[in-house]
Amino acid sequence: MGKTEMGMATGSLTRRYFLEKLGRMGGTAMLLAGMDALGFGIGSALAAPPKLEGKPKKNKVVVLGAGNAGLASAYELTQAGYDVTVIEARSFAGGRAQTARKGFSLTELGGTTQTCDFDEGLYINHGPWRIPYHHHTTLHYTRKFGVPLELFNNDNDASFLYFEKGKGPLAGKPVRKREAVADMLGYSSEILAKLSQQGALDSRMGAEDKEKFLEFLVEFGALSKKDLSYTGTPGRGFIVDPGAGTNPGPGTPSVPHKLDDLLDSGLWHMVHGISEWDQQRTMFQPVQGMEQIPKAIARHLPDGMIRFSTEVQRIRQSPKGVIVEVVRDGQPETIKADWCICTIPLSVLKTIDHGLSPAFAAAMAKCAYAPVGKIGLQMKRRFWEEDHSIYGGHVFCDNPDINNIALPSTGWQGQKGVLLGYYNFGPNAAKVSGKSPADRAAMAVDYGQKIFPAYKESYETSFSVAWHRVKYNLGGWGMWSDDARATAYPVLTEPDGRIYLAGEHMSYIGGWQAGAFESAWQQVERLHARAMKG
Amino acid sequence: MRALRFLTCLPLLTAAIAAVAQTTHAPTVAAAPDPALDPTRVFSENCAACHQEDGKGIEGAFPALAGDKFVLAGPEQVIHVVLEGRGGMPTFKADLTDAQIAAAITHIRTSWGNSAAPVAPETVAAIRTGEAPKPDATKIISAH
C-alpha cells in the first residue's frame, strides 16, 4: 500500500466512524446532515422531518396560513399528536404554490379579474415551477405522498439566447446556446493553450503539469492537437446534420462565430462552467402542476383542519396562550391556542394588527419583498419543438421586461402547449404589472415574435400574474439585505412569546419551497421541545 | 443577498437605465431635460402599479402617497424607504440611479396637492450606502 492510499483508508475509516456515531445519536436526519458536512453532497441540512417524541400537555396549535410552510407544520404536528387548526384566507391550500388551469381565477389589487381559459389539461405554474434535485425537504413530501414527478429541463443547449443591446452581427439574432458556449470555451482555451505553449505559465507549473494542462485545454475547448487552434466542434451544431448514405452523409459542419462578434454581442454573459447551486440542470416538476404538492399534503390532514376563506385580522397573546381573531364571510370569530405558528408573509403580516413586540415589528420592516411577474401564453402549435427542436429549457433575453422565456417541460410533441412568455423582477415587474392583462400579453407576444417566426400566429390566450399585487402575498419572496440578514433576521427566528414565524422568508433558501419546508420543520421542532418542558 | 442568486450573470440593462446612460453622469453639462428622468414618467414606470397614478394607493395594501405625512416630511426617510424597501415596498437600490430615485420622490412630493421640496440626486447619493447601479452596468437577476 502506497503512502497516499494509506492516508485515504484512514480518512474513510474516520469518516465512517463519525457517521455511525451521528446516526446513533440523531437518526437518519442527523446522519444525512453529517454526510453533507463531510462533503458527500446532501444539500439541505434537514433531510427528514424532526422526530417529535412524547406527548406535551399544552398541545393546541393554531397555524396561520396554508401555504407549504403552514401545511408541513400542520402535518408534522398532527403526526405528533397535537391538536391543530389552520387558518387560511384563500379558498384553497398552497399559498404561492398555485397552478393556473381552466377556470382558475385571480384578481390583482388594482387590476381586473383574469379567469384562465387554457384548454383542458394545459396549465402554467405562475408561482413555483421547478425543484432542484438537492431540495430534500420538497422531495421528501413528493416521495412520501407519491406525487409523480417529471424532469424539468433547466438548461437546454439547443435553446436560443437573444441579446439585442450588444453590437455587431450577433446582436438582435437568436443564437443557439451551444454555439455561444462552444465558441467562447474554444477561443478561451486556444488563447490559454497558446500562451502556455509560449511559456507564459512556466513559472507556475513544471513541464509534466504543463503537458497535462495543454491536454485538458485541447479536450475542453475542442482544439486541434496539431496547432492548438479552435475551428469549431460538432457539439455546436451543423449546417447540414449528418445522415444516411453519402448525401447528407457526414453533413456540413458549422463555422464558429468570430470572437469579436461574440464579445460585442454580450452573449458571453450566458456562458458558464458550472451553474449556480440553485440552478443546476437536473430539476423536477410535479406532473400536472406545482399545486399537486400542497394538495397532497392537505389531503393527508384530518378533514376540516384547514379553515378556508378565513382571514386573520388580529393576533394577541398572554403568558398562557394565543388569541387569533379571524373573519369568515363577514363573521368574526376568536380562536384560542397554546401556541401559534405564523407563516403569513412578512409583507402582509406587518399590515395586520399582530401585537408582536416592537423588536419584532422593527425586524419585520427590514425585509423587502421582490416584485415578480410571469405570463403563460397558450400556443396552438408547439413550434419550438416542431420547427426548432427545442424541448424545454429557457430562452434568455437582455430585455429585462421579458428576461426569460421558457418552453414547457411537459406534453412533449402534443398539439398545443403553454409557454412562459416572461419572468420579470424588480422595477421591470412593477412596470409591466401596470399594464392590463391584454397589454401584458401583447408585449410578450410582440417580443417572442422577434425570436420565433411562428409566435404570433400561434398565440391563443394568456394568464399573467404580478405577485406584488396579489393579496395575501404582496411580493414574490422576501429579500434580506446583508445588514437586515445580520441584524433583523436572527430576531425573527426566535419565538415572540408563544408565536413562531415560519415560511420561505425565515430561511437562507428564500424564494424556494424548500425554504418554507425547512423553516417549518425547524420551528415545529423547537416548539415541541419547549412544549415538552411543560 | 441570497435572493439575488440565479444568473448572477444575466446582463440586463433596464430600459430606463440604458436610456439615461448619457446624462446621469454629466451634471455639469447644461443639456435639455432628459425625458427618461421626467418625474412623472419615472413614477409611472416604477411606482404607479402599486401606488396608482393618482397616488391614492389601494386600501390595506399600498399606502396613499397623496396627502401622506411621511412623504411630506423631511426627505431622508422617504429616500431610505425607496432605497431599502419595507415589506411590500420593494427595494430600488440595485435598480434605480440616484437621479431616477430623486425624480420619483420629487414627483410624489410635488403632485396631487402635495407640496414639499423636490429632491436632488446628491441628496439620494448622500443617504445611499454602497454603490449605486451604474447606468451601463449589467443587471443581476433573481430567479427561483
Ligand SMILES: Cc1cc2nc3c(=O)[nH]c(=O)nc-3n(C[C@H](O)[C@H](O)[C@H](O)COP(=O)(O)OP(=O)(O)OC[C@H]3O[C@@H](n4cnc5c(N)ncnc54)[C@H](O)[C@@H]3O)c2cc1C
Ligand atoms: C414567481 C415565483 C416563482 C417561484 N419559483 C419557485 C420554484 O421554481 N421552486 C420553488 O421551490 N419555489 C419557488 N418559488 C418560491 C415558493 O413559491 C415559496 O417559497 C413557497 O411557496 C412559500 O411558501 P410559504 O408557506 O412560506 O408562503 P405562502 O405560500 O405564501 O403561504 C402563506 C399563506 O398565508 C396565507 N395568508 C396570508 N395572509 C393571511 C391572513 N391575513 N389570514 C390567513 N391567511 C393568510 C396565504 O393565503 C398563504 O396561503 C417561487 C415563487 C414565486 C412567486
